Amino acid sequence: MARYFSIFLTFARACLVRDMTFRANFVLECLTSLGWMSMNLAFYLLVFQFTPEIGKGTGWTREPFFAFVATGLIINSIVQALFMPSAEELTEMVRTGGLDGVLVQPLDAQFLLSMHRVDFSSFANGLVGVGLLGWAVSRMDHTPPATAWLLYPFLILCGVAILYALVIMLAAATILLGRNQSLYDFWFYLTNFSRYPAEIYAGPWGGPLRALCTFVIPILLVVNVPARVIALPLEGQAWGLVWLAVTAAMASLVVSRIVFQTALAKYRSASS
Amino acid sequence: MHNSSGDARTVAAVIEVEDLAKSYRVFDKPEGLAASVKSLFHRPSRTVEALKGVSLTVGRGEFVALLGPNGAGKTTFLKLLSGIITPTRGTARVLGHVPWERADDFRRRFALVMGQKNQLWWDLPAAESFRLHREIYRIEPGRFERTRDELVDLLGVRKLVLQPVRDLSLGERMKLELVAALLHEPEVLFLDEPTIGLDVVAQHALHQFLAHIQVERRMTIVLTTHYMKDVAALCHRAIVITDGSILYDGSLDQIVDRFTTHKIVTLDLDGTPTAADFAHLGFPCEVRGPRVTLRIDRQRIADVLPEILRGRQVRDVSVEDVPLEEIVAALFRSGAAGAARAPAEARA
Numbered sequence: 001m002a003r004y005f006s007i008f009l010t011f012a013r014a015c016l017v018r019d020m021t022f023r024a025n026f027v028l029e030c031l032t033s034l035g036w037m038s039m040n041l042a043f044y045l046l047v048f049q050f051t052p053e054i055g056k057g058t059g060w061t062r063e064p065f066f067a068f069v070a071t072g073l074i075i076n077s078i079v080q081a082l083f084m085p086s087a088e089e090l091t092e093m094v095r096t097g098g099l100d101g102v103l104v105q106p107l108d109a110q111f112l113l114s115m116h117r118v119d120f121s122s123f124a125n126g127l128v129g130v131g132l133l134g135w136a137v138s139r140m141d142h143t144p145p146a147t148a149w150l151l152y153p154f155l156i157l158c159g160v161a162i163l164y165a166l167v168i169m170l171a172a173a174t175i176l177l178g179r180n181q182s183l184y185d186f187w188f189y190l191t192n193f194s195r196y197p198a199e200i201y202a203g204p205w206g207g208p209l210r211a212l213c214t215f216v217i218p219i220l221l222v223v224n225v226p227a228r229v230i231a232l233p234l235e236g237q238a239w240g241l242v243w244l245a246v247t248a249a250m251a252s253l254v255v256s257r258i259v260f261q262t263a264l265a266k267y268r269s270a271s272s
Numbered sequence: 273m274h275n276s277s278g279d280a281r282t283v284a285a286v287i288e289v290e291d292l293a294k295s296y297r298v299f300d301k302p303e304g305l306a307a308s309v310k311s312l313f314h315r316p317s318r319t320v321e322a323l324k325g326v327s328l329t330v331g332r333g334e335f336v337a338l339l340g341p342n343g344a345g346k347t348t349f350l351k352l353l354s355g356i357i358t359p360t361r362g363t364a365r366v367l368g369h370v371p372w373e374r375a376d377d378f379r380r381r382f383a384l385v386m387g388q389k390n391q392l393w394w395d396l397p398a399a400e401s402f403r404l405h406r407e408i409y410r411i412e413p414g415r416f417e418r419t420r421d422e423l424v425d426l427l428g429v430r431k432l433v434l435q436p437v438r439d440l441s442l443g444e445r446m447k448l449e450l451v452a453a454l455l456h457e458p459e460v461l462f463l464d465e466p467t468i469g470l471d472v473v474a475q476h477a478l479h480q481f482l483a484h485i486q487v488e489r490r491m492t493i494v495l496t497t498h499y500m501k502d503v504a505a506l507c508h509r510a511i512v513i514t515d516g517s518i519l520y521d522g523s524l525d526q527i528v529d530r531f532t533t534h535k536i537v538t539l540d541l542d543g544t545p546t547a548a549d550f551a552h553l554g555f556p557c558e559v560r561g562p563r564v565t566l567r568i569d570r571q572r573i574a575d576v577l578p579e580i581l582r583g584r585q586v587r588d589v590s591v592e593d594v595p596l597e598e599i600v601a602a603l604f605r606s607g608a609a610g611a612a613r614a615p616a617e618a619r620a
Contacts, residue, residue, distance in 0.1 A: 007407045014404060018395045021436070100356045101391040105408055106379035268296060269357050 007107065008115055015118040029121035037073065037125050041132075044069060058199040064231035065197070066136040071227040072195055073129030075159045077122050079167070085117035087167045090174050097270035099175070110260050114168060133230070140231065148229050151242060155226035158249035162222050163191065165252030172256075172263035194222040218248035286460060286492045287330035287353060292362035293516075294323040294348050322348040324516035325362065330494065332459075335486050337507035337524075338496040341604045345516040346496040350462045353494070354384045367459060380409055383453035387465035391449060392437045398448040399433045402455060409456035416455065423451040427481055443474030450478070454485065463495040467502055479505040500596040512603055519603060524596070531603060532594045535573055539564045542585035553580070562587075567594075 019026045044065065047054075054060040060068065090113055093099045102112050137144060144152075170187055193213050198220050201210035213220040225245040228238055299315045302308065323345045330336055338346045351357045352364060355371035355378070364371055369378035385391075392401040406416045424430045427447040432440060440448070446466060453461065463482075467475045483506055486493050497503060503510060503524065510527060512520040520527065534555075539545075541562050550557045550566060553576060558565045568576055573591065581589070 003407075003410070007404070010404050010407045014393060014396055014400045017400060018393070021395060097386075097389060100351065100354075100384070100386065101389060103356050103374065104354050104379055104382075104384045106376040107408055109374075265358060267357060269351055 004108075004111060007111075011116050012118045016120060019120050026121055029119075030124045033121060033125050034128065037128060041066075041069065054197055055199045055202075058197065059232045060197045060199065061141075063136045063140045064227075067133055067140065067231035068197060068223065068227040070129045070133035070136060071156070071159075071230070072223040073132065074126050075156055075163065075223055075226075076191075077124075077126030077129060078156075078160050079163045081119050081122035081126070083114050083164055083167050084122075085119045086114050087171050089117060090171050094174050094267075095270060099267065100269055103264075103267070109264055110168065110257065113171060114164070137230065142233060144230050145234060148234050151234075152226055152230045155229055155242065155245055158245045159222040159226055161249040162218055162245075162252045165249075165256035166190070166217070166219070168256040169259050172260045175260075175263040175267050190217065190219055191222075194219045194224070197227075198224045214244070218245075218252065221245045221248050284332045285329045286332045286334075287328075287364070287366050287494070289329070289353075289364045290327050290362055291325045292323060292327070292349070292352060292364055293321065293325045293360050294345075294352060294357065295319050295321045295360045321516050323352070323359075326513070326516075326518055328511065328518065328521060330492060332492055333486075333490045334509060335482075335493045335507045336495065337503040337510045338494060338513060339498075339503065339510055339600055340496075340513035340519075344513045344604075346513055347464055349513065350384070350464050350494065350496060354382070354462055355379070356384075380456060381458055382460040382462065383456070383458040384462045385449055385453045385464065385466055387446065387463075387468040390437070390445065392445070392452060394438050395436060397434045397436055398452065401437075401452055402433070405452055405455050411456055419455055419457060420451065423454055426484065427451060427477065443470045443477075446470060446474070446478065447481075450481070457489065459492060461491055461493045463493060463497075465497055466495070467497065467499055475499070475501065482506055500600060504596055512600065514604055519606075527596070527599055527603070528593045531599050532570070534567045534569050534594065536592050536594060537566045537568050537573075537577065537580070538588075538590045538592070539566075539580065539584075539586055540588040542587060550580070 048062045048065070052061055054065055090099070093102070093113075099113070103109055105112060166187065193209075198210055198214070201207070201213070201220070210220060221241070221244060225241045228241065232238070296319070297317050298320050299317045302311055302316070326345075326349065338349065340346045348357070352359055353366055353371055355374045358372040367378060367381050369375050371378065392398050393404075402416075402420055405411070406413070411419075421430075424433060427450065429444060429447045429451065432444050432448060433451075437445060437448070450466070466482075467478055470478070479502065482493065485491065486506075493506075495502065495507065508523060510520070510522070510524050511518060512527075522530075541564060543562065545559055545562065545564050547557045547559050550564065553566070553568075555569070555576075556567045566580070577591070
């Protein structure tokens with residue numbers, strides 16, 4: 001484990017050196033990312049001009065909701081910074097045969113393929129997320145207990161693990177199909193579901209959708225569970241969701257590992 | 273420069289392959305819009321046999337050339353031996369490991385260099401890739417620095433390791449690729465067209481380096497190439513693959529002996545010779561200015577040469593084998609797999 005961490009740090013260092021080589025590009029990426037996030041926040045502020053709460057009696061008033069948004073920003077920035085750049089590169093590696101060079105190295109291929117690129121500019125959103133979380137929590141009606149603060153980073157990791165597993169399964173599909181750009185678009189659409197409180201998925205079609213995105217593809221647990229723990233009172237149903245998030249994270253990692261190994265065994269390499 | 277190990281195969285087998293085959297299912301993409309729409313529902317496919325039951329053994333310290341036309345199965349063979357892909361049937365052991373099980377212990381002991389694929393980080397100096405390599409292969413720092421310095425000095429690229437890879441020429445990049453591949457001191461090196469696109473100076477530098485490093489480290493090297501200069505400079509043994517099968521497996525000298533019936537005699541004469549002057553000999557003759565080229569039956573060289581030289585003012589004369597390219601090209605075309613295969617005793 002220590003060796004893998006050391007290798008990851010070497011990757012991260014190399015990526016930082018590269019990013020520093022193209023400083024203007026790095027700054028532009030940070031600004032683009034922050035601009036997109038600012039527009040989203042402005043949109044939510046507009047929404048709260050017309051309603052005090054997202055769903056009557058749900059508890060998602062303005063400040064808790066912004067704690068929710070901040071949690072989403074933190075989780076997504078980690079995934080975008082650590083895993084997505086490598087996953088996006090995988091399509092090209094499979095198409096051109098660059099994956100061959102990875103498979104001959106004495107390291108776990110999943111680790112190499114999913115963590116060899118780090119996009120430091122994506123951490124900018126995460127930092128803003130941390131600031132937004134501090135602002136929102138300080139203005140909330142209730143103060144999160146110490147248990148919530150202890151659980152929060154752990155559940156953030158669970159959320160990251162679920163998204164990572166999803167990325168890995170899409171990477172596996174890339175290896176099997178040879179080209180898979182549309183499935184990364186699918187990832188974007190799917191993760192959109194995680195950006196809103198689960199309570200909005202109600203009614204005759206919302207209920208089944210919520211069940212699907214909780215138990216089959218547990219995307220709704222990614223942001224909802226850590227955000228709920230920190231922004232809403234930690235009682236009753238919240239504990240059940242905590243266990244569900246932990247179980248879903250572990251199950252997702254195991255399933256994604258199996259799928260990825262199966263795909264690697266079927267890799268056929270590109271012609272030279 | 274030839275392998276100095278004599279017959280290494282009688283020592284320890286580093287690569288053992290038995291009936292190795294690989295086939296792919298490929299889809300045909302019909303032409304036109306209507307056919308493309310139809311192919312959404314039904315895509316015609318066929319099976320391509322890239323390798324058809326290859327068997328061979330390579331001993332420690334051998335430098336083996338894999339020759340064959342494009343699509344013959346050479347790279348597929350290397351990919352199987354490297355564990356990148358899994359075979360359809362057959363067995364292989366490299367350094368005692370089944371390659372496609374991808375054991376770390378196996379992957380630490382060999383290296384693969386592909387002339388058409390860049391494995392160094394494109395935007396960074398090679399030194400950064402070397403550092404990463406040290407971490408991945410767990411090379412002890414002292415040993416890493418010693419090996420790196422030795423390799424960059426041998427290849428004359430010390431000044432280039434701090435330059436971004438994207439700014440280097442193809443030849444410089446290939447030298448640094450080789451340095452990266454050899455940092456962990458592999459016992460087996462697979463080279464897939466390492467000199468492709470390189471100028472003659474860079475090719476020569478790589479030949480010298482590979483010949484030196486192979487002898488120095490007693491490394492087993494399998495090389496695929498289309499350049500006969502690579503083969504002649506480096507390899508003692510050549511394996512010719514066409515259409516997924518081994519057509520010839522034996523020494524380079526034997527290729528010449530077995531598959532050519534004549535030698536090329538070149539004369540530089542005073543005056544202006546004509547083809548008619550040599551017609552009575554009965555051998556193909558080509559005349560360009562004072563230079564005459566004759567293709568003479570190998571068995572008759574000793575008898576015919578004095579007759580050619582007699583009474584002529586000869587400035588220079590040379591007797592050479594038919595170029596290896598020509599022989600191998602003829603071999604590729606022949607496709608006579610069974611008939612052409614060298615007998616086992618000839619290979620020993």
